[in-house]
Amino acid sequence: MALTVSDLKNQVARLHKTSTKVREQAEKMMGVAINTAETAGSAAVLAYMRGRYPSDVTETNATTGAKTTKPGTDLLVAGIPVSLLVGVAGHVAGFTGMLGKYSEHGHALGTGGLAEYAVSTLWKIGDTARVDALKASGKTAPAVTPPAVKGAFATQNRVQGQYGGMGMPQPYAQPYAGHMANMFG
Secondary structure, three states: OOOOHHHHHHHHHHHHHHHHHHHHHHHHHHHHHHHHHHHHHHHHHHHHHHHHOOOEEEEEOOOOOOEEEEEOOOOEEOOEEHHHHHHHHHHHHHHHOOOHHHHHHHHHHHHHHHHHHHHHHHHHHHHHHHHHHHHHOOOOOOOOOOOOOOOOOOOOOEEOOOOOOOOEEHHHHHHHHHHHHHHHO
């Protein structure tokens, strides 16, 4: 069977229509991937900054009036967590059209900021509830390092590595101690 010029034109038209659909789908998927990366990336950067550059907290003793300064767990600007500021600012910029055609990127960064703020705040609330529950049962609460700081994933049944980080379950910690020192030392 021989192909006619009309058949070839029809096949080319179908290929063009199919390639257009594929390109449109790829553009949509790329947009979702970019927004996901912006959201997760902004949350990760803000969590790192919160752990790396926490604002000092000044507390006043109610009885003596003495002020003490200790390291905090949040990066604050004018008493407001930076992650909350970034979250609100990103969404405000997106909703008001200040970013023009890039509004979706403002929303993605804002969502990352709000996500980091929610996680860090609820982690603290959960940790306080855990400590209160242990105290109520007469047990002592082991210290747990808050997320995004040295030993972020260390828990009561893990041995924290020499350089912080996740640590390893106790039976496996000793064989890896030398390896970790060689890797980072």
